[in-house]
Amino acid sequence: MTRTLLVTGGAGFIGSNFIHMIVEDRPDWKVVNFDALTYAGNLENLASLESNPNVTFVQGDCAEPDDVQRGFDACGDGPVSVIHFAAESHVDRSILGGLPFVRANVLGTQVMLDAARARKTERFVHVSTDEVYGSLGATGFFTEETDLDPSSPYSASKAGSDMLVQAAHRTHGFETLTTRCSNNYGPYQFPEKLIPLIIANAREDKPLPVYGDGMQIRDWLYVRDHCEAILTVLEKGTSGEVYNIGGHNEYPNIDIVKAILSALDKPESLITYVKDRPGHDRRYAIDASKIERELGWKPRWTFEQALPATIEWYLANDEWSQGVRSGAYRDYLKTQYGS
Ligand code: NAD
Numbered sequence: 001m002t003r004t005l006l007v008t009g010g011a012g013f014i015g016s017n018f019i020h021m022i023v024e025d026r027p028d029w030k031v032v033n034f035d036a037l038t039y040a041g042n043l044e045n046l047a048s049l050e051s052n053p054n055v056t057f058v059q060g061d062c063a064e065p066d067d068v069q070r071g072f073d074a075c076g077d078g079p080v081s082v083i084h085f086a087a088e089s090h091v092d093r094s095i096l097g098g099l100p101f102v103r104a105n106v107l108g109t110q111v112m113l114d115a116a117r118a119r120k121t122e123r124f125v126h127v128s129t130d131e132v133y134g135s136l137g138a139t140g141f142f143t144e145e146t147d148l149d150p151s152s153p154y155s156a157s158k159a160g161s162d163m164l165v166q167a168a169h170r171t172h173g174f175e176t177l178t179t180r181c182s183n184n185y186g187p188y189q190f191p192e193k194l195i196p197l198i199i200a201n202a203r204e205d206k207p208l209p210v211y212g213d214g215m216q217i218r219d220w221l222y223v224r225d226h227c228e229a230i231l232t233v234l235e236k237g238t239s240g241e242v243y244n245i246g247g248h249n250e251y252p253n254i255d256i257v258k259a260i261l262s263a264l265d266k267p268e269s270l271i272t273y274v275k276d277r278p279g280h281d282r283r284y285a286i287d288a289s290k291i292e293r294e295l296g297w298k299p300r301w302t303f304e305q306a307l308p309a310t311i312e313w314y315l316a317n318d319e320w321s322q323g324v325r326s327g328a329y330r331d332y333l334k335t336q337y338g339s
């Protein structure tokens with residue numbers, strides 16, 4: 001079936017990888033990329049698709065109903081589904097100030113839901129995160145039944161958006177699907193997040209900031225696997241359901257940092273333990289058996305393949321890395337890590 005997708009946040013990390021995948025795997029589909037182009041949004045991520053007639057761009061803010069209307073207008077009159085990636089996404093920035101997160105993630109999601117219902121869209125896929133579940137102890141996994149227990153303004157605002165999506169389904173019978181994925185890595189990730197930050201600093205022999213004891217555990221998934229899972233949920237998911245996405249790939253942060261140092265042949269003396277993140281979640285781990293059992297999705301990339309491929313990508317795309325590390329980004333680094 002030919003489809004038109006309104007992809008919010010398509011100029012960001014996962015959204016741009018998703019659009020590249022759609023162009024490859026569903027070449028007759030149309031995509032309207034609706035993005036505010038915040039510091040994290042970068043049209044360079046989609047430069048190779050500039051002349052593709054199936055991909056159009058509308059600059060706008062999800063929290064502004066008039067902007068969102070322009071986004072839907074660009075989709076034409078046929079059937080449309082929404083993939084809602086747009087969000088403020090960085091925990092450390094949310095600790096510095098929560099308001100932009102409430103605006104983009106909570107208000108932005110409600111504006112999108114209202115406009116999508118009015119437009120009678122087919123399906124609304126809400127891209128959420130495992131961080132809404134809070135922190136695990138040494139054992140156990142997040143399932144779709146785990147209570148929401150967010151720790152940061154980021155994860156609290158995502159939990160709020162998840163509740164609004166649930167309400168749109170229960171109250172209005174609107175076709176929604178919610179995904180909750182673990183930490184992603186891969187090309188086009190803004191270098192404020194752990195893996196691209198460590199690659200960028202290590203290359204330049206700068207200190208590698210490791211929060212607290214470095215023993216916090218994240219469950220890493222290659223971004224392409226996440227994108228394939230979202231497409232699977234769009235095409236096969238049951239309306240109103242939540243699907244956890246993950247690949248059973250848990251590592252303490254310090255192991256990730258050491259693996260990158262080893263791949264780049266850099267010394268461990270660059271590791272610099274810094275003050276811990278307030279409210280730092282100790283461990284995330286996803287039970288993704290529902291999406292595997294019900295929809296037949298499975299990750300295709302192992303960490304042993306995808307981490308080196310990711311490092312290679314950053315080495316080969318130095319211009320991209322330099323471009324996104326603009327003046328504003330340097331100001332953020334100063335606020336976050338000091339001199
Ligand atoms: P990102 O920060 O790289 O990109 C976010 C994009 O949204 C940017 O292009 C930005 O310009 C845009 N945006 C922000 N506010 C907007 C607004 N008000 N209106 C329109 N556009 C706006 O984020 P990401 O890492 O690609 O994450 C995308 C989604 O996936 C988010 O909803 C995030 O919560 C979720 N998620 C991320 C991860 C991860 O590891 N990165 C894991 C699970 C879920």
Ligand code: TYD
Nearest residue numbers: 091183192193194195197209210211216253
């Ligand atoms: P991050 O990439 O910000 O993702 P999230 O907080 O959403 O999981 O951080 C991943 C882990 O790495 C998290 O436990 C915090 C830690 N971390 C550091 O130790 N140093 C850093 O400079 C950054 C950015 C993160």
